Amino acid sequence: MDYRFSMESSETLRNKCEGCYRQFNKKEHLVEHMRISYHSVHEPTCGVCNKHCRSFDSLREHLIGPLPKQECKNIFSIRGCRFCLTILESPNARRIHQERCQLSNVNCGLNTRMGALGLRDNPTIDNTSSKSPRVVTLSCKMVGGGSDGSVDLCARVCITDESENVIFHTYMKPTKHVTNYRYETTGIRPENLKGAMPLKQAQRKIQEFLCNGEPMWKIRPRNGKARILVGHGLDSQLDCLQLEYSSSMIRDTAEYPPLMKTSKLSNSLKYLTQTYLGYDIHVGIQDPYEDCVATMRLYTRMRTQKHKIEAYPLTSDTENHNNYAAWRHHELERMSPEELLELSRSYYYCWCLDSVA
Numbered sequence: 542m543d544y545r546f547s548m549e550s551s552e553t554l555r556n557k558c559e560g561c562y563r564q565f566n567k568k569e570h571l572v573e574h575m576r577i578s579y580h581s582v583h584e585p586t587c588g589v590c591n592k593h594c595r596s597f598d599s600l601r602e603h604l605i606g607p608l609p610k611q612e613c614k615n616i617f618s619i620r621g622c623r624f625c626l627t628i629l630e631s632p633n634a635r636r637i638h639q640e641r642c643q644l645s646n647v648n649c650g651l652n653t654r655m656g657a658l659g660l661r662d663n664p665t666i667d668n669t670s671s672k673s674p675r676v677v678t679l680s681c682k683m684v685g686g687g688s689d690g691s692v693d694l695c696a697r698v699c700i701t702d703e704s705e706n707v708i709f710h711t712y713m714k715p716t717k718h719v720t721n722y723r724y725e726t727t728g729i730r731p732e733n734l735k736g737a738m739p740l741k742q743a744q745r746k747i748q749e750f751l752c753n754g755e756p757m758w759k760i761r762p763r764n765g766k767a768r769i770l771v772g773h774g775l776d777s778q779l780d781c782l783q784l785e786y787s788s789s790m791i792r793d794t795a796e797y798p799p800l801m802k803t804s805k806l807s808n809s810l811k812y813l814t815q816t817y818l819g820y821d822i823h824v825g826i827q828d829p830y831e832d833c834v835a836t837m838r839l840y841t842r843m844r845t846q847k848h849k850i851e852a853y854p855l856t857s858d859t860e861n862h863n864n865y866a867a868w869r870h871h872e873l874e875r876m877s878p879e880e881l882l883e884l885s886r887s888y889y890y891c892w893c894l895d896s897v898a
Contacts, residue, residue, distance in 0.1 A: 559882040560584070560593040568874045575873075575881045576865040579856060582849040583891035585799055588621070588628030589613040597817070599803045600626055624819050625842065643819030644838055646831070666700075666709045666750045673753070674702035676895075678771040678840070680832035681778045682727045684734075690721025695781040696729050698743060699829035700750070703837060707830065709747065712737040728826035744782055751786055762789040769895065771840045773810040773832065794839050798889045813839055843892040854894065856886045 556565040560580030565571040584593040585600040590613055594600040603610055604617045604626065620629045624642045629635040679700050686692035694715035700708045712729070714737040722729050753766040760767040767790055772778060774795045779786060794800055795807040800817075802808055808816075811823045814835040822831050853860040864884045865873065873881065 555878070557878060559878040560885070562590075562592055569870070571878065572865070572870060572873045572881065575885055578885065579888040580882055580885045581854070581887035582851065583854070583887040583889075583893065585626070587613055588626075589616050596799050596801050596803060597626060598801070598808070601816075602803065624817055646820040646822065646834075666746050674708070674768065676703050676769040676771060676837075676840070677701065677708060677751075678833045678837040679747070679775070679778065680772060680829035680836070681781060682729065682827065682829050683781060684715060684719050684723055684727060684729055685721030686715065686717040686719060688720065690723075692717070693777070693781050694719060695740065695778070696722075696727070696734060696737075697829055698747070698782070699833050700747070701830065701833040701837065703841065705834050705837065709750070710830070711743060713743050714739050716740055726823075726827050728828070740783070744784055747782065748784055748786075751790075757785065757787065760787040760790060771836050773813075773836050774807075792840055792892060792895075794836050797843065797892070799843065800839070810835055817842060840892060844895050846891075846893045848891065848893050850897075851886070854886060855890065856888055858886075861886045 556568055556571045557563070558565070558571060558574060558578070558580070560575075560578060563574065565574060580593045584595065585597050586593050587600060587603055587610075590610065592603065592610075594603060602608075604613055604621065605623075616628065617626075619632055620635050621627070622629065622635060622639050622642050624639065627638070629638050677700050679698065681695045681699075682697040683693040684696040686694045694717055695713055696715055696719070697712050699710045702708055712733050714734055719731075719734070722731065724730065751768050751770055752760065753768055755766045759765075767787065769790050769792060770786060771792045771794070773793065775791055775793045776796075794810065794813060798805075800808060800813060810832060811821070814820060814822045818835065818838055822835055855861065856864075864886070876884075
């Protein structure tokens with residue numbers, strides 16, 4: 542064997558990223574990769590080979606995609622859960638786990654029919670309850686305004702708690718003339734909006750409930766009174782409600798990196814529910830309660846992931862900010878790939894941190 546080739550192969554192997562397994566010709570290239578990759582314990586990881594993936598979609602491709610890693614695919618096909626992508630100890634353990642992991646939408650369907658009959662309407666919010674929820678989810682349904690009906694106008698809003706109980710549900714009177722009720726998907730008719738709650742009144746009730754007695758400027762992500770708000774596409778929904786809320790308290794399933802596409806675009810709530818919860822939504826008329834339940838279940842599944850506890854889990858923390866600073870480059874080049882991975886931190890706030898807040 543050519544000695545020079547042997548040395549080059551050995552050097553390349555030593556420059557293999559311990560997170561994503563990419564190989565680099567020089568150690569400085571590996572260090573630069575770690576500077577921008579932010580591999581961490583919070584990334585979705587293959588239960589077979591421990592490869593770090595950017596999202597659950599990329600992990601799914603690694604396990605069962607068109608070009609999977611064959612060894613991982615073989616093990617996953619026998620012992621892997623197709624919803625949470627966990628590898629179980631045995632095929633029997635997988636069967637038992639997957640029965641629990643695949644959630645049912647039976648209650649959603651029942652409550653949707655009740656909502657259509659007006660049996661769930663609850664236009665008041667009880668802020669005095671001793672069991673006041675820490676986490677709530679919000680969903681709106683829009684009708685169309687403007688000459689072509691393309692302007693989104695909020696006409697129905699629902700808020701639920703972690704136990705899927707309705708906290709607030711009402712129709713709202715749009716501030717502009719409705720030109721398209723979008724009945725095929727919203728189920729909203731003109732009579733539903735006659736005498737409906739004015740937007741300003743609903744807006745005030747919701748904002749007071751979310752802030753829970755804290756001024757907006759004082760809201761902090763931990764140990765405060767303000768509530769965590771879960772939803773899908775919350776930016777557009779809060780915009781239609783003309784509501785402002787602290788970004789540190791928002792958990793959006795459309796913008797959460799592990800739930801996004803490999804192209805970093807958002808997945809639809811329908812896709813996320815079918816793929817990660819195992820049931821279908823948006824079959825026929827869409828009910829905001831159904832969306833609330835789905836987003837809360839997705840949030841709960843992400844929050845209950847068990848990750849290694851880090852003292853300073855985010856790159857935004859000052860203690861982590863200079864781990865890959867330019868002045869440390871030579872020092873970093875002397876580190877092993879394992880040590881570089883140990884320094885790396887997530888670039889996003891993992892929802893598992895909510896469970897220890």
